[in-house]
Amino acid sequence: MESNTSNKNNKKSAVIDGSHFSDLSGFYEEVSEVLMKDEDWKVGTLDGFDDILYGFEGEIIWKESEKSKQDLGFEATKVFYENKIKQGKPFNVELIQQKLDDLINGTGQTIFEILIEILESHKNINLTLK
Incomplete structure (x- = not known):
């Protein structure tokens, strides 16, 4: 390609x-x-x-x-963040929760x-x- x-x-x-x-x-x-x-x-x-x-x-x-x-829109992004939160370490769960909250509130980015x-x-x- x-x-x-x-x-x-x-x-x-x-x-x-x-x-x-x-x-x-x-x-x-x-x-x-x-x-x-x-x-x-x-x-x-x-x-x-x-x-x-x-x-x-x-x-x-x-x-x-x-x-x-x-x-790669809202639903895929929501699942992406939820999986990282479930996994926990090494991910910054607080930061990811904030990103998920922003997504749900309409201010966050999709994948x-x-x-x-x-x-x-x-x-x-x-x-x-x-």
């Missing part, structure tokens, strides 16, 4: 396809396949996703992003919004939602 590597700046193009997954673990599988084909480890956390983006320069196209917005924020925080990446 990496193409366009022949231009002067060696910028890449990658496609994340929302039709290939319907949950966060599926998203991690997709980005591992797309962005880390030749690596022997896979992304499995939000921090890990953020980390791999430092080595990428170019365009990331997120196809079926509206589907992903639904799949999809967090992923978009992570992508947009990397100035070396041009994100296109399709």
